[in-house]
Amino acid sequence: MNRGFWSAAFCSWVFIFLLLSCSNGASDASDGAPSAEDERQKKIEEAVPAGASDELYLRTGAEIDMGTLIERIERHLDEKNLSYAKAHLDKAMEMDSLNEEVQWLSGRFHLAANQSKKANDTWRKCGLQHPQNIPCRIELTRLQLTIGLVREALKTANELIEIDRNNAEAYFLKGLAVRAVKENDEDALPYFQRAVDLDNTHLDALDMLGVIYASRKDSLALAYYRNILALQPDRSDIYFKIGVFHMDKQEWNEAMGAYERAIRIDPKDADSYYNLGFVLTQISVYDKARNAFAQAIAVRPRNFKAYYGRGYTHEMLGDLTNAAQDYREALSIRPKHQPSATALGRVNQKLNAVP
Numbered sequence: 001m002n003r004g005f006w007s008a009a010f011c012s013w014v015f016i017f018l019l020l021s022c023s024n025g026a027s028d029a030s031d032g033a034p035s036a037e038d039e040r041q042k043k044i045e046e047a048v049p050a051g052a053s054d055e056l057y058l059r060t061g062a063e064i065d066m067g068t069l070i071e072r073i074e075r076h077l078d079e080k081n082l083s084y085a086k087a088h089l090d091k092a093m094e095m096d097s098l099n100e101e102v103q104w105l106s107g108r109f110h111l112a113a114n115q116s117k118k119a120n121d122t123w124r125k126c127g128l129q130h131p132q133n134i135p136c137r138i139e140l141t142r143l144q145l146t147i148g149l150v151r152e153a154l155k156t157a158n159e160l161i162e163i164d165r166n167n168a169e170a171y172f173l174k175g176l177a178v179r180a181v182k183e184n185d186e187d188a189l190p191y192f193q194r195a196v197d198l199d200n201t202h203l204d205a206l207d208m209l210g211v212i213y214a215s216r217k218d219s220l221a222l223a224y225y226r227n228i229l230a231l232q233p234d235r236s237d238i239y240f241k242i243g244v245f246h247m248d249k250q251e252w253n254e255a256m257g258a259y260e261r262a263i264r265i266d267p268k269d270a271d272s273y274y275n276l277g278f279v280l281t282q283i284s285v286y287d288k289a290r291n292a293f294a295q296a297i298a299v300r301p302r303n304f305k306a307y308y309g310r311g312y313t314h315e316m317l318g319d320l321t322n323a324a325q326d327y328r329e330a331l332s333i334r335p336k337h338q339p340s341a342t343a344l345g346r347v348n349q350k351l352n353a354v355p
Contacts, residue, residue: 066095066102073105077112085109100126104135111139116147127156132163134170141173150180168199175208185212203228207238214245221245236266243275255279270300277309286313304333308340315347323347 069092076085089109092102103126110119120143126136137160144153154177160170175191182188189212195205206224213221222245225238232238243258259276262269277292293310297303311326327344330337 064091066092066099069095070101070105073102073109077105077108080112082109082113085112098129100130100133100136103129104139107136107139111143116143119143120147127159134160134163134167137163138169138173141177145173145176145180150177153177154181166198168195168202168205171195171198172202172205172208175205185215188212200227201231203231210238210241214241214248217245217249234265236262236269236272239265240269240272240275243272243279247275247279250282252279252283268299270296270303270306273299274303274306274309277306277313281309281313281316284316286316289313290317302333304330304337304340307333308337308343311340311343311347315343320347320351324351 069088073085073088073092076082076088086109089102089106092099093106096102103122107119107122107126110116110122120140123136123140123143127133127140130136137156141153141156141160144150144156154174157170157174157177160167161174164170171191172195175188175195178191179185179188189209192205192208192212195202196209199205206228210221210224210228213219213224222242225242225245228235228238239258239262243255243262246252246255246258256276256279259272259279262272263276266272273292273296277289277296280286280289280292290310290313293306293313296306297310300306307326307330311323311330314320314323314326324344324347327340327347330340331344334340
């Protein structure tokens with residue numbers, strides 16, 4: 001605060017004080033004095049003005065309201081600034097350790113700090129203390145799935161659905177849990193579909209439905225993938241999956257188009273380069289296939305499959321020396337790669353037969 005502001009504020013306060021003194025007659029003059037809370041807040045504002053940096057805030061040790069604390073904790077967690085997140089979280093826990101949002105953020109902090117057991121315990125405690133809480137249970141279910149506690153995850157997902165039967169994320173997480181427990185897609189599919197019925201922008205559920213139908217070579221997979229692209233047009237991973245779908249059905253032109261689109265979005269997509277090279281070998285366009293494999297190697301140098309693929313195109317184009325070199329490189333990366341060993345033996349026989 002600048003001095004001009006406080007001078008004006010002081011004059012205004014004096015005026016109000018005199019006015020009240022006149023109107024109340026014999027009232028004690030101390031009735032118009034600032035309260036202890038006003039004085040405390042004034043000191044905080046002097047120490048940490050609006051918009052002050054976290055450094056200044058932490059250095060002065062000034063108090064702050066819970067809403068601002070929560071906002072700062074979330075921001076620091078999103079930015080992976082764990083030291084500041086912890087400092088603010090400690091203050092929030094001192095103020096109200098039973099606050100649902102604080103407990104949710106506490107779990108997030110522990111997870112970011114690679115303390116999965118503490119995160120699990122924190123979110124479980126949050127759920128017990130707040131029976132209708134959803135965010136803590138969602139994070140708990142995700143964590144349980146991640147660390148392999150799939151039956152516990154299924155139980156937590158069921159609790160979520162009991163609390164809110166229209167929660168799309170709850171059905172998606174139950175689908176993941178069912179898929180993990182029963183080890184099949186058939187039983188999980190209805191839950192992913194329910195998630196999309198409740199929220200047709202639920203990208204993860206759309207993706208899972210695409211993956212499941214693609215595994216059946218059902219063209220319905222493409223509909224789900226296209227719904228994702230309508231929401232997020234620059235998803236190179238989805239174009240890659242579309243390419244795989246077409247490649248599995250030997251629809252070479254469609255697969256090639258999907259991989260090329262993925263590469264335009266992400267020029268460092270080594271898997272799309274490799275698969276594009278494979279598709280091009282299937283239609284005997286070996287020179288372009290060789291270029292695709294070379295790009296895959298440039299992006300991911302220890303890519304033994306790409307070395308094998310490029311070696312094969314060299315061989316098909318009659319360049320046996322470079323073919324042998326690429327097969328040897330593939331074997332140096334993956335010594336037990338039998339296709340490379342077989343191909344190298346074949347090429348060496350051809351080279352040795354040359355007079």
